[in-house]
Amino acid sequence: MSFLQEVELSKTFPPFASLEKVFGFVPNLFRAQTLLPRAIDAEAGIAGAVLFEEGALPRIRKETILLVVAAANRNAYCLTAHLQALRALGVPDRQINQIVVDYRHADLSQPDMALLDFAVRLARNAPWLSEEDIGALRGHGFNDEAILEAILTTALSGFLCTLSAGLGPSPDFEPPAPMPGVTTPAPPGARPYVGGIAGPYLHAVELSPASFPPFAFFLERFGSIPNLFRAQTLRPAAIEAEASAFRNVLMPDDFLSHVQKERILLVVSAANLNTYCVAAHCEMLRAMGVPAEESDQIAVDHHQADLSEANKALLDFALRLTRHPSEFGREDIDRLRNCGFSETHILEAVVVTALNNFINTLQMGLGTTPDVEARRVFGPEDVHLPPTVERHTEGTRDDPDAALVARAQNGDLDAFEELVTCHSRRVYRTLIGIVGNIEEAQDAMQDTFVKAFQHIGNFEGRSRFSTWLVTIASNAGLQRLRERRHIESLDDSAPETDEEFRPRQVRAWTGDPEELCSQAERRGLVESAMMKLPPKYRVVLILRDIEQLSGAEAAAALGLGIPAMKARLLRARLMLREALAPHFISNTRRIGL
Amino acid sequence: MITCDEFMADLGNYLEGDVAGEVRQQLEDHLSHCQTCQVVYDSTLKTVKIVTDSGSFDLPELTARPIREKIMARIRDVLDS
Numbered sequence: 001m002s003f004l005q006e007v008e009l010s011k012t013f014p015p016f017a018s019l020e021k022v023f024g025f026v027p028n029l030f031r032a033q034t035l036l037p038r039a040i041d042a043e044a045g046i047a048g049a050v051l052f053e054e055g056a057l058p059r060i061r062k063e064t065i066l067l068v069v070a071a072a073n074r075n076a077y078c079l080t081a082h083l084q085a086l087r088a089l090g091v092p093d094r095q096i097n098q099i100v101v102d103y104r105h106a107d108l109s110q111p112d113m114a115l116l117d118f119a120v121r122l123a124r125n126a127p128w129l130s131e132e133d134i135g136a137l138r139g140h141g142f143n144d145e146a147i148l149e150a151i152l153t154t155a156l157s158g159f160l161c162t163l164s165a166g167l168g169p170s171p172d173f174e175p176p177a178p179m180p181g182v183t184t185p186a187p188p189g190a191r192p193y194v195g196g197i198a199g200p201y202l203h204a205v206e207l208s209p210a211s212f213p214p215f216a217f218f219l220e221r222f223g224s225i226p227n228l229f230r231a232q233t234l235r236p237a238a239i240e241a242e243a244s245a246f247r248n249v250l251m252p253d254d255f256l257s258h259v260q261k262e263r264i265l266l267v268v269s270a271a272n273l274n275t276y277c278v279a280a281h282c283e284m285l286r287a288m289g290v291p292a293e294e295s296d297q298i299a300v301d302h303h304q305a306d307l308s309e310a311n312k313a314l315l316d317f318a319l320r321l322t323r324h325p326s327e328f329g330r331e332d333i334d335r336l337r338n339c340g341f342s343e344t345h346i347l348e349a350v351v352v353t354a355l356n357n358f359i360n361t362l363q364m365g366l367g368t369t370p371d372v373e374a375r376r377v378f379g380p381e382d383v384h385l386p387p388t389v390e391r392h393t394e395g396t397r398d399d400p401d402a403a404l405v406a407r408a409q410n411g412d413l414d415a416f417e418e419l420v421t422c423h424s425r426r427v428y429r430t431l432i433g434i435v436g437n438i439e440e441a442q443d444a445m446q447d448t449f450v451k452a453f454q455h456i457g458n459f460e461g462r463s464r465f466s467t468w469l470v471t472i473a474s475n476a477g478l479q480r481l482r483e484r485r486h487i488e489s490l491d492d493s494a495p496e497t498d499e500e501f502r503p504r505q506v507r508a509w510t511g512d513p514e515e516l517c518s519q520a521e522r523r524g525l526v527e528s529a530m531m532k533l534p535p536k537y538r539v540v541l542i543l544r545d546i547e548q549l550s551g552a553e554a555a556a557a558l559g560l561g562i563p564a565m566k567a568r569l570l571r572a573r574l575m576l577r578e579a580l581a582p583h584f585i586s587n588t589r590r591i592g593l
Numbered sequence: 594m595i596t597c598d599e600f601m602a603d604l605g606n607y608l609e610g611d612v613a614g615e616v617r618q619q620l621e622d623h624l625s626h627c628q629t630c631q632v633v634y635d636s637t638l639k640t641v642k643i644v645t646d647s648g649s650f651d652l653p654e655l656t657a658r659p660i661r662e663k664i665m666a667r668i669r670d671v672l673d674s
Contacts, residue, residue, distance in 0.1 A: 570605035
């Protein structure tokens with residue numbers, strides 16, 4: 001099931017056969033494109049060359065990049081797929097969840113974190129990427145082959161995320177529980193605007209069109225070999241797959257015309273602030289007879305260009321899919337249908353947009369200089385973009401802190417102080433639940449709020465602010481436990497047998513235990529009983545029964561799956577029940593403290 | 594008729610109100626016949642309520658205020674540096 005019509009293709013259709021071989025099934029993302037088999041062919045080729053071809057980065061690192069970029073893009077289809085892939089590669093669920101929530105605190109090595117920082121920056125803030133970022137990776141021991149592969153993988157992620165946002169396939173696996181506080185890249189802030197043409201950053205080797213057919217193809221098609229492809233010669237298989245995608249997606253004009261496709265590539269490249277690709281597509285359009293001024297107008301604001309309403313709608317469609325993929329849906333597809341576009345036209349528009357996002361990301365990662373003189377260097381202020389629609393998710397619609405958070409994000413310290421006041425007790429309780437010691441909990445509480453302040457710009461309202469804070473607190477507490485080398489007590493995933501917590505106290509309790517003793521006495525009992533529990537049980541009780549987080553929120557804060565969290569919670573409740581029972585069984589007249 | 598072990602296996606979901614239909618009916622049938630499980634269920638429910646209402650690990654305002662001041666001082670340091 002997806003937004004568009006699907007037809008039955010034979011299992012022996014070669015790309016399906018190769019997908020079946022790699023995944024054991026044909027992912028819904030590809031089934032959604034059966035109207036255009038040549039597109040599936042092109043995509044399977046690129047995915048194969050980037051992901052499955054043995055290269056300088058192991059598959060597990062590439063899948064981690066795909067997972068983190070899908071999370072940063074809020075793309076549930078891709079997130080689920082890569083989560084499953086990592087599971088199949090043997091990564092434990094707990095670590096996968098933590099990578100999604102915050103890869104910087106997922107016990108990854110420094111090089112792994114640097115690789116993910118780079119990928120997220122390239123995926124989300126490409127025009128601000130610079131030689132410095134490449135240098136940082138080299139500093140972590142990555143050679144140019146590995147960096148090229150990281151760039152290709154990030155670009156592939158953009159390709160797959162755009163495709164799935166545009167086609168709306170059902171996930172191939174059960175989607176994960178909602179996870180709060182997904183890592184988001186820091187805003188570009190004061191970093192200089194580089195515009196993606198300050199390179200080339202990577203070392204390349206000479207390949208001759210005489211012996212390397214893809215170069216012969218580009219030479220014939222463009223009259224020269226574009227710098228973008230010359231910069232990838234450390235990975236010839238990728239260049240081959242890209243040439244094949246040109247042949248299969250951009251060159252045919254049986255549905256969308258060449259000019260229509262070039263306009264999409266131009267408009268979306270301009271929206272992505274990709275000076276290199278804008279120059280290239282203006283040049284292509286010029287070769288097709290479109291005057292340079294007209295191309296410029298399309299790049300800057302196609303609504304003011306001399307185009308039919310249907311063609312403007314086509315460009316609106318591609319722009320929305322690129323800029324607001326998480327809001328994209330059936331209505332966008334219907335708008336094109338109403339303009340007279342067929343299912344296959346619409347499918348092709350999605351594929352062309354997705355391929356463009358692949359190429360744009362790739363180019364920004366490589367930093368190649370334009371092949372023809374750029375008529376202008378695109379900066380953030382040059383392009384008229386559709387206005388951003390404020391997006392609220394379940395969690396935030398009724399977040400009582402939303403207004404204070406917004407002020408704090410704009411640098412209002414008083415607003416942040418008010419948030420500290422409102423939430424200090426909650427944060428403290430979470431921490432004492434983990435570290436089990438008052439003084440340390442108070443220290444960790446300071447760390448938690450300082451960290452929250454430093455990262456508040458990244459808080460996007462995917463969860464309530466309070467849940468986000470508890471997640472930070474929980475990580476800070478776990479970090480302290482780790483430093484005390486007590487991590488095994490929280491990490492212990494050894495199966496606990498039923499006998500261990502089979503109830504021993506089975507005498508009935510009094511009707512209303514709260515009548516038996518004062519609240520202060522009950523609090524004393526609960527606190528001392530809870531302090532005797534191992535930390536992993538104490539913390540789950542605090543999050544669920546004292547903080548009253550939902551099951552999904554508590555699971556995410558602890559980096560556990562929901563079933564594991566539930567099992568732990570029941571055990572914790574039963575253990576506490578044993579400890580409290582002597583005080584509340586019905587024939588006890590008065591509790592003996 | 595389900596066994597006590599089967600009841601215990603579903604107790605967590607039952608306490609959360611996460612079981613429905615036939616499973617729920619089986620659990621309730623078991624409860625109506627088994628005194629031990631009835632006690633465990635009732636006292637666990639009461640445990641949750643006691644924990645939730647106990648106000649445990651609350652931070653007194655007198656302790657909280659100086660900590661908040663330290664937090665804000667550290668944040669100003671971060672901004673200044």
